[in-house]
Amino acid sequence: MGAGDFKYVSYLWDDATAAALGDDQVALLVYRSNLLGADLRLTNYGGGNTSCKAMAKDPLTGKEVEVMWVKGSGGDLGTMKRSGLAALYVDKLHSLANVYRGIEHEDEMVELFNHCIYDLASKAPSIDTPLHGFLPFKHIDHLHPDAAIAIAAAKDGKRIVEELFNGTLGWVEWQRPGFDLGLKMKECLDANPGIRGIMLGSHGLFTWGDTAYESYINTLEVIERCAQYLEDNYGKKGPIFGGQKIQSLPKDERLKKAAALAPVLRGFCSNSDVKTPPSGVRGMIGHFTDDERVLEFINSNHLDKLAPMGTSCPDHFLRTKISPLVLNLTTDEDVNNVAAVKEKIQPQFEEYRQMYANYYNNCKHDNSPAIRDANPVVILYPGVGMFTFAKDKQTARVAAEFYINAINVMRGSEAISEYTSLPRQEAFNIEYWLLEEAKLQRMPKPKALSGRIALITGSAGGIGKAIAKKFAEEGACVIINDINEERMQGTMEEFKKQFGRDTAASVVLDVTNEESAATAFEKACLAFGGVDIIVNNAGISISKSIAEHTLEEWDRLYDILVKGQFIVSKAGIAIMRKQNIGGDIINIVSKNAVVAGPNNPGYGSAKAAQAHLSRLMAAELGGDKIRVNTVNPDAVISDSNIWAGGWAEGRAKAYGITVEELPAYYAKRTLLNEVILPEDIANACFAFVGGLLSKSTGNALNVDGGVAMGFYR
Structure with missing residues (x-):
């Protein structure tokens, strides 16, 4: 197959480049991962993971052993290098099943991954490591493509997958990633031998192959079929998102209004009490987009129904929060009247913060981390666009990209069935997962001007x-x-x-x-x-x-x-x-x-x-x-x-020296005898x-x- 065989995904494989890598399976894994990460329709920044299994020499015994290389914690497929992989002994990883005490204790297995490390200089293993380790295939891709998640998040997604792939794609119901999910996937494979992949309910897609190329092609084919299915069904149930409720402002007016409103929103997002800010508040950094996909969603009749539901895929949710704030502002609002617009927006922020506090208090466990910032990450202004605010620009931009992914998912699910989001408790268990908290605590301390x-x-x-x-x-x-x-x-x-x-x-x-x-x-x-x-x-x-x-x-x-x-x-x-x-x-x-x-x-x-x-x-x-x-x-x-425009000549003339002598002259006349x-x-x-x-x-x-x-x- 080649580039011409795909309409909804990008075929980027180059035979000559792959051939130059020879039989180096790890190099082919990195190559495949970079190709998959380059197409945002397949997975977003930092999302998904890939792996390969190959034989390598044990540094202690000198014997050939099977090793799994898998994307390490916190990496990005599109930019990943060999150093971004974790390498583990496959047999030791499998032996962890002997000490597994059940789903209530599965978080303790993460620390045990360290006993399976083959390359001590490799990246720390991610929580998804068992999902690759218990599947026997040489090359595996786990991605979060919008087209697949739209089906996975549909109310009757399991039935659709069965019919669409004629039983060649397995299904595992939603479960938080971890050791237990890895075992569930192995059970699915054992019950359905010969399947080409597994759809994870509300989550994403696993596909595989015996070679890097076979895995790559299998992944593209499955996602292509999902995307084609969505395309074939758009409009059959009626207008997308129930049709358009309002019209967008013209482009130049949208940007003017967004620029005028952004600092007001930033002030609210940067401080829970914007009336009396403490000295030296570290601000949030913003991002704005009026992407056509965003406008279609925020201008629609179904915005009020879908936006509060939040997202389904954990990768989306972790970056966009439980749900967005939809501004109750009209397109003809005078956002340059700062006092009036603040008076109108402040209660909306207070309501959002209270909603978030209720969500935390209703779902928290005895050992949950303390409540985090209660302000929204995603703010939607119908007719204008979407704002996102986070600790830095990259995080804000990526949050916007992920929410567009979520919009794509909602769009597809609604076209073929009915969109379903993560239950609030499941969402909380992901957001305030102790392993996620530990990852946040390991983040580098912000620099002095971060957020400014x-x-x-x-x-x-x-x-x-x-x-x-x-x-x-x-x-x-x-x-x-x-x-x-x-x-x-x-x-x-x-x-x-x-x-x-x-x-x-x-x-x-x-x-x-x-x-x-x-x-x-x-x-x-x-x-x-x-x-x-x-x-x-x-x-x-x-x-x-x-x-x-x-x-x-x-x-x-x-x-x-x-x-x-x-x-x-x-x-x-x-x-x-x-x-x-x-x-x-x-x-x-x-x-x-x-x-x-x-x-x-x-x-x-x-x-x-x-x-x-x-x-x-x-x-x-x-x-x-x-x-x-x-x-x-x-x-x-x-x-x-x-020194342009005659200044150097003028100063040299004033001091009775040549232009070339100016630097030394200036240094010598200082008390410290220094050039500035x-x-x-x-x-x-x-x-x-x-x-x-x-x-x-x-x-x-x-x-x-x-x-x-x-x-x-």
Whole structure:
């Protein structure tokens, strides 16, 4: 079979690539896994697992033994490497059945997996390990394809599977993954010899083969048949989701409304009591999508019936929570009227939190972990789109992808039968599973700026880029911007390579233009949900005597440095106030704000205006928990636009030296005899926002190597 034989899945197998791997079954497993993980119709990020069994030499006895390599805990099929696999002795894994004490005690078996480890350097085994271990096949795929789960979650899914596959696909009723489910699957196979796979009720699909290719093809064929069955039945029971109840706003209006509302929602999701936020709240990061599949669902007549039911597949549920919050807002709602929209939304959040608390209290066990954040992960705005909020951008984006999977499942189940979700108690047992809690406790401690969003003006180079990199390294999401689009795109590519796809977004920004600033903050709100840190860094430098200075040069300096700081700060403050979780503004000023040097009336006075505007803003914004501080650099030469446009020549002339002598001159005039680098300014900015100075505002930090004339008195 080849690519042309499949309509609903992607056939990606390349014979030449596979042949180059020879008989290395583990390499073929990794290759197959990456192909399966590359098609989101088969499984989503972090979902599913695959395995192979092959003979290997026992390092102690030298004898050939059967070893199973299986995707380890927490990995992702699409990006998995050999190091992401767990390797276990098959015979030792089977022998665990001799000490199994029953389903009430199955969690204790996870620790016993460690006694079966073949490769001590391999990944920790996942809870799904027994599901592969007790099946005899050389290669096995366990995926969560929407088309299969739509059938698995249908009210009469078992009957449909029997009829659709003529008895060649087994069925195991819903059960939490674990040792006992592995035994149940073996029982299913023993009772139905010759089947090509097993459908797990409400959960997913297991398929297999004697070779990597046979397993791959078997998997694609089963999913293709499921998808074709759904396609053949759409519309037979009536309009999808009962037809459309409302119409979506036009695309540009949806994005405008989403950008305006996102910071309000982020504020509610970041704090259980948004009226009195504590200092230094760690915000949630947002994601927005108006994908056509989302709009079809949220605009439908059946939204109110299906949304509260929640999802069926545990992989979906763990990332999207028990159910979404459906906003009771119309498409003509004035979301720019912040007070009114908050007044309308707040009771909806309170109702959701109470629902979640009731769910926890009604389902908890004596040893259940404490209740977690009661705010929604998924928020649906009919006619506009879907917001998701989580601890970081990747988690928020993946939550959105999983909820789209859940929509696909509901769509298919409703077309062929009736959708069923996990019972609340079963859902709770997954969400508050002690093994899941242990996994959460092993997660790395959040970085200092995790959950924070920063917009640094002029961040495509020099000081701005150094600040953006520092913040990204410390966990922040950043908005890369510049007036030079080519320079901005180059920096954005650099950030993608260094930090991945979820750390940065980009937008062209002219700080002297209110509309441009508004567009930049709309981008921040759509990309991440809002903004927490603004660094006014964009600038130019003109060094001339007052006699030589032109009015045009004077206006340009004040437009970019002073008016630019005002425009960007004003737009950002409005976003921060919507969020009501505080924030930081840092203004990159200069030693020249306090030092009266030669040939510097325009630049120096503009910098002094920036400095005093910073103090005025600090005095005004304290009640909003918005801190305003300044960093005063001096002579930052490396990769800086400051030296363009004749500034270097002007300063050299003022000091009676050559341009080439400037770096050494600047270093020698400092008390520490140091050259100041962009990274030094970035470190100073981080000092203000990293948490240790969260009660400081209205301050200035000199980063100039020590210039006595620049000391504050």
